[in-house]
Amino acid sequence: xxxWNKRTKAVHAGVRRSQYNEVSEAIYLTQGFVYDTAxxxxxxxxxxxxxxxxxxxxxxxTVAMFEDRIAALEGAEDGxxxxxxxxxxxxxxxxxxxxxxxxxxxxxxxxxCLYILEEVLTRFGVEVTFVDGTDLDQWAAAxxxxxxxxxxxxxxxxxxxxxxxKAVSALAHAVGATVIVDNVFATPVFSDAIAQGAxxxxxxxxxxxxxxxRALGGIILGTQEFIRGxxxxxxxxTGGSMxxxxxxxxxxxxxTIDLRVRAQARSAQEIATALQGHKALKNVIYPGxxxxxxxxxxxxxxxxxxxxLSIDCGTQARAFEVLNALEIIIxxxxxxDAKSIATHPATTTHQRLxxxxxxxxxxxxxxxxxxxxxxxxQDLLGDLMxxxx
Ligand SMILES: *Cc1c(COP(=O)(O)O)cnc(C)c1O
Numbered sequence: 001x002x003x004w005n006k007r008t009k010a011v012h013a014g015v016r017r018s019q020y021n022e023v024s025e026a027i028y029l030t031q032g033f034v035y036d037t038a039x040x041x042x043x044x045x046x047x048x049x050x051x052x053x054x055x056x057x058x059x060x061x062t063v064a065m066f067e068d069r070i071a072a073l074e075g076a077e078d079g080x081x082x083x084x085x086x087x088x089x090x091x092x093x094x095x096x097x098x099x100x101x102x103x104x105x106x107x108x109x110x111x112x113c114l115y116i117l118e119e120v121l122t123r124f125g126v127e128v129t130f131v132d133g134t135d136l137d138q139w140a141a142a143x144x145x146x147x148x149x150x151x152x153x154x155x156x157x158x159x160x161x162x163x164x165x166k167a168v169s170a171l172a173h174a175v176g177a178t179v180i181v182d183n184v185f186a187t188p189v190f191s192d193a194i195a196q197g198a199x200x201x202x203x204x205x206x207x208x209x210x211x212x213x214r215a216l217g218g219i220i221l222g223t224q225e226f227i228r229g230x231x232x233x234x235x236x237x238t239g240g241s242m243x244x245x246x247x248x249x250x251x252x253x254x255x256t257i258d259l260r261v262r263a264q265a266r267s268a269q270e271i272a273t274a275l276q277g278h279k280a281l282k283n284v285i286y287p288g289x290x291x292x293x294x295x296x297x298x299x300x301x302x303x304x305x306x307x308x309l310s311i312d313c314g315t316q317a318r319a320f321e322v323l324n325a326l327e328i329i330i331x332x333x334x335x336x337d338a339k340s341i342a343t344h345p346a347t348t349t350h351q352r353l354x355x356x357x358x359x360x361x362x363x364x365x366x367x368x369x370x371x372x373x374x375x376x377x378q379d380l381l382g383d384l385m386x387x388x389x
Contacts, residue, residue: 006073006189010254014068016051016061027248028061056244058236066247067219069254070209074201075194076221080231081247085184085204086112087240088218090120092180092202093151095234096226099125101148104177106133106163108156108361111350113182117151133163134294139171147177154193154301155185157335158310158345158369159362160285162294165301169197178226184208187336188254189261190302200226207336208307210253211260215246260338260374264307267377271370272309274381280322280388282366283312308335308371313388316365319344323368325387328379335371340380343369 004012018026033053035041044052053059067079082088093116097103105117107130117128131138133152143150150172152163169179181198183191187208193201203209205217220231235241242250265288272286287298288305298305313319323331329340333348343349350363358364372380 007258009069009072010258013072014065016065025062025065025248025251028244031056057239057241060244060247062244063242063247066242066251069251070188070219071221073188073254074191074221076201077224078227079219079221080227080235081242082218082220082235083240083242084216085206085218088202088204088220089113089182090116091231091235091240092200092220093121093149095231096178097121097126097148102127102129102144102146104129104131104139104142104147104150106131106152106156108133108159108161109153110157111352113153134161136164136167136171139168143171143175143177145175147172147175149178149180151180153182153185155287155306157185158343158349158367160185160287160308160310162287162298162301164297165193165196165198173197185306185308186302187261187306189258190304190306196301199223205250206334208257208261209250211257211336211338212253213334213337213339215249217242217246217250261307263374264372265304267380268307268309268372269305270377271372271381271384272305275311275384278388280313281311282314285310308369310367310369312364313366313368316346319366319368322387326383328375328383329370337371338374340373340375341371345369
């Protein structure tokens with residue numbers, strides 16, 4: 001299996017068949033498992049074997065299939081599936097950190113990620129230093145001999161700054177720090193983060209992995225030692241595990257993720273290119289456009305610009321006018337969905353940031369984030385053009 005290409009892994013990796021040899025993965029909708037004898041129960045609690053389960057909070061066959069499939073796809077040794085993307089971000093960080101530890105993080109983060117680093121970790125005595133993630137000098141200055149972990153979104157939400165996984169990992173590894181990458185915008189299709197140096201990759205499966213807006217989910221990927229030795233004990237006792245039904249939906253999502261994400265990224269590139277220079281827009285931000293500050297890095301790191309672009313309409317009033325005029329693209333706050341979605345980050349996903357921080361991060365009042373879906377790109381462009389007009 002290790003020499004299969006990603007598309008093959010996305011369809012076949014991790015399959016566990018029951019005695020019925022079903023084609024579609026079975027949903028083991030059970031909280032627990034029966035032991036033949038009291039001795040068997042004792043033995044399993046002492047040490048569960050590879051395909052032995054105890055309680056769904058610890059693990060479940062359908063969830064294990066999803067963990068193995070996405071780990072294979074990402075080139076990670078192992079994974080732990082979580083109830084949401086935020087349970088994954090929190091689990092990856094909190095399971096490995098303790099009071100007195102030092103973390104360096106990029107500043108351009110999704111609001112809830114920022115909350116964990118700024119409000120939760122610091123409450124328990126973890127020191128966090130924030131840097132401009134695109135500035136390697138700032139990383140080099142902030143990472144210290146006693147830094148335990150670095151954290152960043154490889155492509156930031158919603159301003160689409162791209163961070164150099166290889167270069168930041170090299171700086172972190174020089175002091176033995178663990179590199180944790182929130183890789184949502186890169187998607188498992190365009191990511192090569194583990195090969196590029198990341199130790200731990202975290203996804204919100206709610207986004208492209210489900211891709212159809214049905215369920216929350218997340219995954220923490222890393223070495224077997226990190227996942228089973230550090231993450232699993234924390235997650236299984238604190239309760240953020242994925243449900244078997246969700247794992248089944250995510251397995252089905254992975255089967256089509258390559259086709260969906262490549263089509264969405266092609267449409268995003270087409271739409272961003274067509275909107276460039278539009279007189280009603282102050283700015284079009286898309287990592288696949290040659291005027292993006294990290295265009296060369298994006299090509300080398302991901303090979304494509306991804307499925308999300310951002311446009312700046314100038315003012316909040318103007319952004320709201322455009323949003324309210326859209327006929328196909330819906331106003332919501334998910335991304336990576338089959339349905340194209342427009343979001344006004346300043347008043348929704350990033351509302352809790354103080355104005356000064358919004359300004360520093362480029363979350364301007366006129367900014368709209370566009371997650372491009374699976375509709376015909378010409379219809380989407382037509383919708384945007386009529387709304388802008
Ligand atoms: C959505 C998102 C999350 C959180 O995921 P949920 O599944 O909503 O908990 C974390 N990081 C990034 C970059 C996201 O876009």
